[in-house]
Amino acid sequence: MHVIVADDSPLSLELVSAALEAEGHTVQTANDGLEAFALLEAGAAQVLISDWEMPNCDGIELCRRVRKAGFGRYVYIIMLTARGGTANLIEGLNAGADDFLSKPFDPSELSVRMGVAARISGLESRDMMIFAMAKLAESRDNETGAHLERTRAYCKILAEQMSHDPKFAGVIDGEFVRTIYATSPLHDIGKVGIPDAVLLKPGKLTDDEFRIMQKHVEIGASTLEAVLKQNPCAGYLKMARDIAWAHHERFDGTGYPRGIKGHDIPLAARIMALADVYDALRSRRVYKEGYPHATAKRIIEDASGGHFDPDVVNAFKQCDAQFVAVSEQLADLHAKSKLSVAA
Ligand SMILES: [Fe+2]
């Protein structure tokens, strides 16, 4: 892995670098936090190992800056410290550190910590691969723009909001939120199996064409099911399958493909259903204009208990301002130019 080591002690820098290089990692060194930040900004390092006390910008400040900057990738941060105690641990974690390595460091401990860093970075590349596959599947459909980016953001907002509801305690946690964000883009992956004549038809579909289009849920779900069979413990595959299979089911049982109702519909699919429909309502199509937020909101509220789970609709009502922000940030180009013409 590509690692940046920040420490104001030349000896410590050398020892840590040598141990990392001996394990095959690529290392860059920095004498303080500012230098380390510049290296992180300019390069593609995945791991930062930082001393706690340094001149100019100390380890805690560096953590905060790295988390604020984001860099479009996850930087795994290990704090190198002689400090013990819960208060220091909490300060480090609050600033965004992932792990701690005691000083003077033990090479075998460093090796174990780097193993954890590699696992976390691997998860990130898995999520990026999932999104790339979803984008590829969607690329045949030229009307959808940033639909996947928006719907995964809506799913995350809804799941986060619902995680505060005691009703979902122990059901929706941080892992659920991360998983729905990662897997919801696969909801329409089955559209790869829909013929161009139906998928790309401008305008409304006939009943027969709609029946063909509906097959996308079964095609997507059976593809994911095949992978799930080989990895039955993979929770993210299960959620991806559930979403693909059930995102067109309706709370009152009038959806497809199975017409299941209420809590028989997997929770992640009930959340996806609202995110998907909200985005469809707001988006312009060949045959329709996009609705303003207030209209989309009213339609969704009216469908509480019908199309949508009332708990999901309630969450939506509490966080709909965040939906507006996402729809503006990730607006499609034609929608953006329309807005500027209107303005
Ligand atoms: Fe769909």
Ligand SMILES: [Fe+2]
């Ligand atoms: Fe969709």
